[in-house]
Amino acid sequence: MKVLKGACIFGQSGGPTAVINASAAGVFLEAMKQDAITEIFGAEHGIRGVLEERLFDIRKEDLKELELLKNTPSSALGSVRYKLKPVSVDDSDYKRILEVFKKYNVRYFFYNGGNDSMDTCNKISKYLQSQNYECNIIGVPKTIDNDLFGTDHTPGYGSAARYVATTVMELHQDTHVYDTPLVCIVEVMGRNAGWLTASAALASLKGYGPDLLYLPEVPFDVDDFLNDVKMVLKRKNKVLVVISEGIKDFSGKYISEYLVSLKKDSFGHAQLGGIATVLAGIVSDELNQIKVRPIEFSLLQRCAAHIASGQDIEEAFMAGTMAVRYAVEGNSDKMVVFKRDPNSKEYKVNYELLNLEYCANTEKKIPVSWIKDDRSGLTQEFYDYALPLIQGDNKIVLEDGLPRFANLKRVFVKK
């Protein structure tokens, strides 16, 4: 086997998670062990850092700080939402990437992100091949939405799910404190996939779950919703609703679109959020005198490293580690995927590879058969699926009672 020798670049893309930096630690610490990898660069703000030649020299960082990346939320190198145009439309970005890769003899490229980032990887890889430039490109998955195709789950999901489940348990306690009627509507992220919203159902296992749960996989009807709320209110005087930002009506139109202005991000995705407040207003109009409280988990659910799942951190780290190993072994055009070992009695994950083209731009939804018809939650299949992902001590390092985040020097390579 011919081993490519050269520099590697790692970049972070898309919305951050609590553990995206754990994958960075995995890539960096493994790259240091590989003789084939000469230099280790971190691209500032993902592919933008490549285009603008803003590359951090990771060998200049202290090992201790790189280890601390495991408990540092968000993207330590900076992230980006930047969509490459098809080569046929405009190849200037691709030419520039090739130029930079050649200049630094970059033979390994690792990109950490979701659907769109895998599409970016795929396009770059195809272009480099067309130019006969040898470079092994491996995608490292991440997204709290858990909507990546071809992998059992994605790094970032377990931690966000643990945050959602724990916080819903706490909210259940809080919303039941008075004996006055209350409707509390909690909004969870996840775009068109209900995985993260569904994790609120894990709180039900402990007896502190939501009364009503609305996922984007099932069409949403405002009148049905109002009836659901009224029925629960009548029965128990309290309604704890957990709802996905991405709920849609029978025609596929976002509910939020009816009442709040809908902007698009640069990938063309709708910028959602605010549905809890909209629905709270509707409930309040319908049920006079009843206290209604909307709560949006907002950014909190994706950066809550203090309650990250230890399992998730370890898997995110291993995803980065395995990306490097697979690349050095000669693999390219692949994403690291997680396969749950069906022969293991205990939960065990294997790290495999999948062609990038299969991962790009496909959304994985919750099987509708896992969703109970009465909006009360999920079936046992979901519990079996999700529970192992939120386990494990995250070994967070504290200083003065507060998290000790990694403190990187961020030394740029001279252009």
Next chain:
Amino acid sequence: MKVLKGACIFGQSGGPTAVINASAAGVFLEAMKQDAITEIFGAEHGIRGVLEERLFDIRKEDLKELELLKNTPSSALGSVRYKLKPVSVDDSDYKRILEVFKKYNVRYFFYNGGNDSMDTCNKISKYLQSQNYECNIIGVPKTIDNDLFGTDHTPGYGSAARYVATTVMELHQDTHVYDTPLVCIVEVMGRNAGWLTASAALASLKGYGPDLLYLPEVPFDVDDFLNDVKMVLKRKNKVLVVISEGIKDFSGKYISEYLVSLKKDSFGHAQLGGIATVLAGIVSDELNQIKVRPIEFSLLQRCAAHIASGQDIEEAFMAGTMAVRYAVEGNSDKMVVFKRDPNSKEYKVNYELLNLEYCANTEKKIPVSWIKDDRSGLTQEFYDYALPLIQGDNKIVLEDGLPRFANLKRVFVKK
């Protein structure tokens, strides 16, 4: 010394905290050790449980579950907002309380709450004295607002402060992930006192604090605010604002009152909240094309037991313990207060007593000299004050990666 012999009642009142149940554990476990205390009752929904004779028999509970109260947020017995009318206006509630106390030979009454609850304690005590009914009444402080007079701080504050500081650190990471401009406005509870909002400044100690901090102790001007935001935005492209729900203009009028409808709770307090959204709208109107994101910590900040301060839990527990000991020793009409030991080099708290009449209905504010003029944060005095309160492992018990809350039997005493 004559020791009163009889039953005790403990009740929880007002907004819950992460550690109000730790005080319950303190009261119950200490009461079990005291020969003077015959029966131990928990009143459902505070004073309402007394009036309606809905009393839990705490001796029926498992000790293990009572211990777990230390990590169970909110009010395990149920809370209430119920204001007793002055005796001169209507003495029917007082007569009823006396009737219940006589029926069960209640000689000890412990009430856990804030300003208003101490007022309730004081009124009951004065009435019972006027009727020559011997009963020792001790208030146990609690409030995330930390606005109780006569005590160095209040149980509940340290945990909420740790939540706010940690979450602001995480949000700082998240909001700095892209290089596009962003204004993020975080709203924190605390009513008319800035203590909890100020705890966001603890994140600054680690380099991840807010750029701008607005407390209710300093009059708020919308134009000044907009100028502050613009200046920071120009300098660093990102603005992380943390703002108290209780900010007021120079005339003392709530800013939220200008733009959102203001309801009153049954104590006559304004029901605040929503100011972040209102200000985000104003910033958005002023600065076109700039992304503005309001985040309200809402109930999350007062029930986040998963990140409670170990110090706070211990102190809340001790506040309950000491209330029982002091009462059995013959004290009454007092609240347990915390005094920081000035002679100890390490942080050390002593548990003393203060007359209820001094505690009732007085709000303790942050000294204005501790607040920096440029809205950038607090002085060293605040750090020295607040930092010890957020320390310590909370020893949370997990089951399946989720918190294990106390599971009380809640067996009612037969009427």
